[in-house]
Amino acid sequence: MGWISELSVRVRALVGRRGLDRELEEELLHHLELEIEDLIERGVAPSEARRQAQLNFGGTSSVREECKEERGVWPLENLLRDLRFGARTLRREPRFAAAALGSLALGVGATTLLFAVLHAVLLRPLPYEAPEKLVEISEITPEGDIFSTSDLNVYDLAERTTQLRSVASWPFRTVDLRLERGAGGEPTKLTALEVSGNFFRVLGLEPRYGRGWTDEETAPGRVARSVVLGHAVWQQSFGGDRNVVGDDVLLNGETWTVIGVLPPGDPYGPRADVWIPYALDLERDRGDHRLGTIARIADDASLESADAEVEAIFADLAMSYPEDLEGWTVQTRPIEEVLFGGEVRLSARALTVAVALLLLLACSNVSSLLLARGARRVAEVDLRSALGAPRSRLVQQLMAESLALGLIGGLSGLLLAALALPMVRVWAAGALPRVEEASIDPVTATVALAAGAFAAMLFGTLPALRQTRGLTATRSRSVDPKEGRWRAGLVVAQLALALVLTCSSIVLLRSLDTLRAVPLGFAPEGLTAVDVQLPLDRYPEGTPVVWGFFDRLLEEVRAVPGVESASGNVTHPFRGPGLANVVARPHVTELRDFIEIAWRSVTPGSFRTQGVPLLQGRDFRDEENELVTILSASLASRLFPEGEAVGQQVRWLRPNGPLARVVGVVGDVRDLEVTEEPVPTYYWWQGHMRWPGMTLLVRSDLATESLVGPLRAAVAELDPLLPPPEVRAVEDSLRETFASPRLNVRLFGVFAGLALAIAAGGLYGLLAYAAARRRSEIGVRLALGATQSSIRNLLLRDGLRLVVGGTVLGLLLFLATSRLLDRMLFETTALNPSALAWSVVLFVGVGLLGCLLPTRQAVRQDPAASLRAES
Amino acid sequence: MSPKQRQGLPKGRKIEAPGAPERPEILQGTLDLLILRVLAPEEMHGWAISRRIQQVSDDVLLVQQGSLYPSLHRLLRKGWLEARWGTSEKKRRARFYRLTEAGRQQLAEESENWNRLSAAVTRVLEFA
Numbered sequence: 001m002g003w004i005s006e007l008s009v010r011v012r013a014l015v016g017r018r019g020l021d022r023e024l025e026e027e028l029l030h031h032l033e034l035e036i037e038d039l040i041e042r043g044v045a046p047s048e049a050r051r052q053a054q055l056n057f058g059g060t061s062s063v064r065e066e067c068k069e070e071r072g073v074w075p076l077e078n079l080l081r082d083l084r085f086g087a088r089t090l091r092r093e094p095r096f097a098a099a100a101l102g103s104l105a106l107g108v109g110a111t112t113l114l115f116a117v118l119h120a121v122l123l124r125p126l127p128y129e130a131p132e133k134l135v136e137i138s139e140i141t142p143e144g145d146i147f148s149t150s151d152l153n154v155y156d157l158a159e160r161t162t163q164l165r166s167v168a169s170w171p172f173r174t175v176d177l178r179l180e181r182g183a184g185g186e187p188t189k190l191t192a193l194e195v196s197g198n199f200f201r202v203l204g205l206e207p208r209y210g211r212g213w214t215d216e217e218t219a220p221g222r223v224a225r226s227v228v229l230g231h232a233v234w235q236q237s238f239g240g241d242r243n244v245v246g247d248d249v250l251l252n253g254e255t256w257t258v259i260g261v262l263p264p265g266d267p268y269g270p271r272a273d274v275w276i277p278y279a280l281d282l283e284r285d286r287g288d289h290r291l292g293t294i295a296r297i298a299d300d301a302s303l304e305s306a307d308a309e310v311e312a313i314f315a316d317l318a319m320s321y322p323e324d325l326e327g328w329t330v331q332t333r334p335i336e337e338v339l340f341g342g343e344v345r346l347s348a349r350a351l352t353v354a355v356a357l358l359l360l361l362a363c364s365n366v367s368s369l370l371l372a373r374g375a376r377r378v379a380e381v382d383l384r385s386a387l388g389a390p391r392s393r394l395v396q397q398l399m400a401e402s403l404a405l406g407l408i409g410g411l412s413g414l415l416l417a418a419l420a421l422p423m424v425r426v427w428a429a430g431a432l433p434r435v436e437e438a439s440i441d442p443v444t445a446t447v448a449l450a451a452g453a454f455a456a457m458l459f460g461t462l463p464a465l466r467q468t469r470g471l472t473a474t475r476s477r478s479v480d481p482k483e484g485r486w487r488a489g490l491v492v493a494q495l496a497l498a499l500v501l502t503c504s505s506i507v508l509l510r511s512l513d514t515l516r517a518v519p520l521g522f523a524p525e526g527l528t529a530v531d532v533q534l535p536l537d538r539y540p541e542g543t544p545v546v547w548g549f550f551d552r553l554l555e556e557v558r559a560v561p562g563v564e565s566a567s568g569n570v571t572h573p574f575r576g577p578g579l580a581n582v583v584a585r586p587h588v589t590e591l592r593d594f595i596e597i598a599w600r601s602v603t604p605g606s607f608r609t610q611g612v613p614l615l616q617g618r619d620f621r622d623e624e625n626e627l628v629t630i631l632s633a634s635l636a637s638r639l640f641p642e643g644e645a646v647g648q649q650v651r652w653l654r655p656n657g658p659l660a661r662v663v664g665v666v667g668d669v670r671d672l673e674v675t676e677e678p679v680p681t682y683y684w685w686q687g688h689m690r691w692p693g694m695t696l697l698v699r700s701d702l703a704t705e706s707l708v709g710p711l712r713a714a715v716a717e718l719d720p721l722l723p724p725p726e727v728r729a730v731e732d733s734l735r736e737t738f739a740s741p742r743l744n745v746r747l748f749g750v751f752a753g754l755a756l757a758i759a760a761g762g763l764y765g766l767l768a769y770a771a772a773r774r775r776s777e778i779g780v781r782l783a784l785g786a787t788q789s790s791i792r793n794l795l796l797r798d799g800l801r802l803v804v805g806g807t808v809l810g811l812l813l814f815l816a817t818s819r820l821l822d823r824m825l826f827e828t829t830a831l832n833p834s835a836l837a838w839s840v841v842l843f844v845g846v847g848l849l850g851c852l853l854p855t856r857q858a859v860r861q862d863p864a865a866s867l868r869a870e871s
Numbered sequence: 872m873s874p875k876q877r878q879g880l881p882k883g884r885k886i887e888a889p890g891a892p893e894r895p896e897i898l899q900g901t902l903d904l905l906i907l908r909v910l911a912p913e914e915m916h917g918w919a920i921s922r923r924i925q926q927v928s929d930d931v932l933l934v935q936q937g938s939l940y941p942s943l944h945r946l947l948r949k950g951w952l953e954a955r956w957g958t959s960e961k962k963r964r965a966r967f968y969r970l971t972e973a974g975r976q977q978l979a980e981e982s983e984n985w986n987r988l989s990a991a992v993t994r995v996l997e998f999a
Binding site: 023024026027028030031033034035037038056057063066067 | 916917918921922935936937940941944959961963964965966
């Protein structure tokens with residue numbers, strides 16, 4: 001009971017403060033009136049009675065204060081008062097406020113952004129049930145590369161395993177489906193991923209509406225015509241109507257049943273719009289590695305035991321089927337590692353380091369500014385102390401001021417982060433998974449405000465303690481030399497960190513330039529790619545209908561006005577698929593002696609369209625009457641180091657595999673990974689390696705956008721049931737492969753700019769403060785005949801000492817940390833002399849600017865005025 | 872630690888009027904007890920409380936508003952008093968204070984303490 005009434009009084013004291021004050025006023029007035037009336041009743045004259053009563057009564061303000069305290073509003077009201085006072089102080093010193101709040105807002109803004117991104121990318125749990133029990137299983141080529149699995153191997157693994165609860169797989173190549181009435185009622189292309197029936201169950205991913213497949217629905221030979229919709233497609237093409245579950249839809253002219261709708265986000269594996277069932281094809285060659293495979297570890301098994309078992313099973317399979325699997329091994333990786341390993345982690349780490357540095361800079365600036373302001377407020381603090389405020393109360397007040405600073409700074413930072421987030425989402429798309437889901441949510445907002453408050457408190461503590469130390473009336477008013485050194489140290493540290501960031505960003509920029517200038521071996525500009533995939537049921541693999549279609553399509557496309565040339569390739573440049581196999585000279589008998597190569601299947605004229613130079617021999621012809629191949633220069637020199645490759649024979653796949661005659665040698669290309677050396681490449685004549693899918697490459701002076709219509713029309717004319725194909729500029733795909741390095745350059749560039757600004761601000765603040773403290777000294781010097789330039793030099797010398805100190809320290813720091821950066825660089829090292837020289841020049845320039853401004857102000861004073869101000 | 876002590880202010884408080892230095896000092900706790908006692912029979916407003924204490928003590932104890940109102944607020948906060956706005960005998964709006972049940976218990980305890988203490992002090996003064 002007692003605490004409830006106490007609480008209600010306290011709450012009322014805080015909330016209804018005005019009302020309570022009014023009540024008290026009225027009560028006191030009533031008291032005074034009664035006092036006067038009493039005196040009059042006792043015979044005192046009314047005017048005298050009033051005088052006496054008022055005299056007796058005394059002042060009311062102290063009573064009001066005491067009543068307030070008795071109501072128990074301390075310490076919250078004190079805090080609010082201090083906060084208000086702090087905010088007022090900030091208004092009174094706009095330059096200090098701008099510098100401190102600006103620094104804090106930048107620091108907190110960057111931290112908030114980073115948190116929002118990391119939260120979306122790394123911290124948020126994966127949308128799977130028990131993701132730590134999920135592994136991806138890949139086969140490893142004899143050369144040690146991660147590779148896909150084959151149908152028979154997956155089947156045998158699932159049959160034999162005891163440590164894995166279930167195994168799911170999917171062919172990497174997605175299927176294009178034509179949805180008759182898709183987005184806007186138009187025919188739409190849907191990318192479908194075939195997945196084994198237990199795919200969603202293995203992931204533990206429940207469809208939002210409807211269900212996944214049962215085992216019966218996906219048994220070999222009886223695969224159901226049912227489809228699970230992705231969330232985005234469901235929204236765009238099905239109006240987000242949950243009743244679509246159970247409906248029939250027309251895909252590629254056939255009736256399919258919608259059985260489920262997924263929650264938002266990508267489930268796993270290749271990106272797709274819809275998912276359709278797949279049954280393992282046991283007729284396929286065991287060496288046909290074409291599946292992605294994931295598995296859920298059994299409840300009583302561990303990652304290690306599962307890994308050991310999978311390895312044993314594959315070792316056994318390799319023993320049993322040496323003609324397909326000699327030298328092949330297997331790898332089991334937790335999917336968390338697959339998703340967040342390598343580049344993602346590297347980018348995230350680089351981001352964290354940069355942001356931490358920036359926040360540190362911002363905080364040190366605030367601390368330095370608070371120290372400077374503290375020096376200006378010595379008199380005020382002394383006065384408060386003399387009036388009886390204990391040190392604890394003074395520290396509390398100063399801290400509350402810092403808190404006000406922190407809260408306002410935190411709010412501004414939050415605002416800044418909210419403004420910058422859409423930009424970062426665009427920048428980081430492609431470099432960081434799930435980044436498009438980054439948002440300023442309550443968690444992020446709390447982190448921002450907490451970061452601001454925490455930073456301000458942390459960096460307000462030292463100045464507050466210093467300011468209130470040794471408070472006596474006789475305290476010397478002179479500058480504390482230790483304080484000057486402390487601030488100078490902070491500024492040097494700031495300059496050093498800013499230099500580290502500047503150097504990093506210039507080196508990264510250099511690396512990106514190098515990357516952009518890498519010779520690709522072909523000319524992507526003016527090249528447009530069109531993916532056309534044929535449905536297997538109407539275009540069975542390897543039948544004349546398939547190449548008949550593509551031959552006619554190429555003719556149609558070549559006839560489109562503005563098209564210079566057109567050809568077919570099995571791979572979409574910079575998008576894939578990356579196809580690999582092994583080849584050797586005819587006499588090689590051991591599989592392990594085969595050379596790993598990339599292979600492409602191309603139509604005649606493809607090299608001319610792409611701009612790949614033909615170095616020896618000839619291009620493919622429209623008709624070839626034997627197995628022929630064209631080799632890339634690097635493959636030709638590896639297979640035939642002694643010289644002439646044209647006319648030689650090359651064996652494909654395995655020791656007794658097919659032999660092809662080399663008819664030409666072309667230049668090396670980088671058409672998938674720009675950062676890697678060109679892979680030795682083996683070209684098939686399209687007539688021998690027919691795939692039901694093809695990427696048409698079209699060279700034209702016209703922009704890709706203006707080709708979309710005619711190219712789609714050409715496809716529709718040949719087969720109106722095909723989905724409208726995707727048409728992309730090859731240069732766009734090339735740009736996407738730079739997503740990660742470009743993100744690094746942009747982020748470091750922004751961070752370096754911010755850090756430079758903060759450091760220059762810190763330098764400016766320190767020098768301006770020092771100049772202000774030395775005002776009278778400068779006045780005396782000027783009065784005694786010193787020239788303005790001599791004074792300027794005097795002040796500049798101090799500033800330059802700091803800049804030099806910062807430069808030396810920064811370079812040392814950069815040398816120490818440059819190894820971290822090396823991993824993000826392409827064909828450049830962090831210790832690049834010209835990049836470093838540029839950084840230092842830029843940096844010293846900014847530093848000079850930070851020195852010149854305050855010294856100019858200092859020497860422009862009127863000596864008489866400054867001397868008067870001192871006395 | 873009470874906020875008072877943090878502010879470094881004296882804990883005891885003078886309650887006499889200026890120009891009446893011969894009157895004894897009443898400690899804060901004692902004033903609380905007097906207020907509780909005076910309010911035991913009936914509810915009163917602030918001025919009446921100070922007047923009643925003055926009358927009953929034969930003008931020895933003079934309670935100024937400067938100590939009265941902070942005390943009243945403290946007793947309100949502790950839940951020993953309740954306050955309401957009503958009409959005074961002179962037909963004016965006034966704030967009346969009344970003992971709560973907790974206040975009544977507190978009065979009983981405090982009175983007993985006081986009686987024991989004053990008896991003890993009296994005995995020491997008489998027989999030491």
